[in-house]
Amino acid sequence: MQERTRPVTINDIAAATGVAASTVSRALTKPGRVSAATRERIEAAARELNYIPNTQARALTSGHTQTIAVLVSDVTNPFYFGIIRGTHQALKAAGYAQLLIDSEDSAEVETQMLHRMRQSLDGAILAASRLPERALSLLAAEIPLVTINRNVRGVQSVMIDTPNGIAQAVEHLASLGHHDLIYVSGPERSWPNEARWRAMRTAAAKHGLQVRRVGPFAGSRPSGTAAADAVVNTRATACVVFNDLLAIGMLSRLAERGVRVPGDLSIVGCDDIFGADFCHPPLTTLTAPIGQAGRVAVAMLLSRLKGPTPPDAVRRTVVLPTHLTVRESTGPAPIPAPS
Amino acid sequence: MQERTRPVTINDIAAATGVAASTVSRALTKPGRVSAATRERIEAAARELNYIPNTQARALTSGHTQTIAVLVSDVTNPFYFGIIRGTHQALKAAGYAQLLIDSEDSAEVETQMLHRMRQSLDGAILAASRLPERALSLLAAEIPLVTINRNVRGVQSVMIDTPNGIAQAVEHLASLGHHDLIYVSGPERSWPNEARWRAMRTAAAKHGLQVRRVGPFAGSRPSGTAAADAVVNTRATACVVFNDLLAIGMLSRLAERGVRVPGDLSIVGCDDIFGADFCHPPLTTLTAPIGQAGRVAVAMLLSRLKGPTPPDAVRRTVVLPTHLTVRESTGPAPIPAPS
């Protein structure tokens, strides 16, 4: 029925209460700055008129947009769902909006987007950045940044301690009698991938086990085919896989080839994403506190936006623990067939 | 090294080229309005200085924020991944930013958020709105809206034609010799849920099959337990389930109870979400073009934002076809045990 009405502004409130616009502004944003009496009158009027502050105008002077970008390298990767959920919750609770950006696995898109939007953002959370270290530092000087699973000097970060979990996984496999392990590598330039591989080697060494690596593979389901084939060729009896997505892809291929899991081959994934518990067989995996990672990242970012960077009060890096969740994709090492 | 530099403004460019700021503005936004020569000079300077227009300031006068909100009822529901991906792609291509909002399945949050942000948005896409029809119409008057899977007079929408797919599913089950069908119902107030149930009844009637309904259940994995138990009680031989998430939940419970799928019970899901192909057994399901739905929704919204609502040139409702993807959760009806 009614025309699209012009939104209520502070001027309308000022007119309604007979004070200046500046007083309205202060009453609404700096509670102590005006007398309690007038503040109440103004607040009443604001409620009455159903006033909603204009974010754009606010941002223009204050420089704060109340918006945080969350960058993921691929929105369809279930690993990020948890993160997105976590950041979303925390941001919403703090009154911030979440701008979701898919960097399409491209460092260029990542920089471009961040650079172009920097005036519209108060900060950004980088889940799995593909950026080289130098570019990341540079960017961090332009806009407040928190990375997830990426450790760069001078940039706050939340690290998921998968390496430590890897040790648990290797222990688990060792106790099942496996001697010959494979690490199925993810993308070469992925930071967590390298960390996992290093952890795997040290853990294997500690238990006196042999460990090799195949790959690199993309951390996606389709790559599972090639990965599975590669692993089968090695004749190893157990493997730890870069992430669950890849592991699930492998599962399909192995079923196709008639390789029994865990009868012939035990598999450990990483992350415990959606699906890891209902694939077949359910995946033994390193459960990562993904949602928490998102929430913590937001907390770090926001605390920095509030206090003007108290040098050390803000912790630079937070490490979140992981643990091994044993399901059905791991089992005793097969008795070697007499050759 | 360098201080956080003040961003380049239109005035800087004006100063650099010796023209007025207004001319710069026009050169950059209304190409025909200035002479080619000056425009080129200005563009060169803009490139040179690495000028990035300030979105907030632009929005203030123009009223356009180049931002579209995408509302989902639960970010962690894999059904929305596809939609989010689709909208994201399309929006990015058109130079819009995507603001992701989780309505937490609450009509109240939905209205609140939309209302509060309406000044910061050019429009919104509602994937699975929980809003009553009236509220939706009202909201549509406030801010350009496109709904997905929700048909309300006067509101543009993208409909996924699952009902038609249901007919295919019933046909499939009929051909496998099933006579006694169950529809496992989703949330009561869900629009698509009702549509699916209606389609199921007419399809069953057409084939002379018996069909009942159990539920309502939440469209989530945990609800699968109760749903599975309910279905087993009915002694039906086949069921169509509101969505894949619920179906996958049922699968787990059925395995636990020793009910074989499809040996004892055939199951058809809806949506073909991530995971439907690798659960156990892989789910026969109605494949919905989810990503496309997101893209189409964006296209509809943007075309309306451009042309000032050419009454009919903009189609009001677009229907997207679905098809049945047969995997391994459906099979021949069991031979009834002699009682």
Added chain:
DNA sequence: AATCTCGTGGCAACCGTTTGCCATCATTTG
């Protein structure tokens, strides 16, 4: 040759809010 057009660019107001500075008045202090 005088006028009409049109293309081009500048001026200045405006979008809604924030904020530095000043004026006012009441209260406290010496």
Added chain:
DNA sequence: CAAATGATGGCAAACGGTTGCCACGAGATT
């Protein structure tokens, strides 16, 4: 009782663009 102090509110200038209106000059028209 005069002066200093502090609390409170108004004025006006930003913030970075956009846009209506006007002015100027060149080419076209009569």
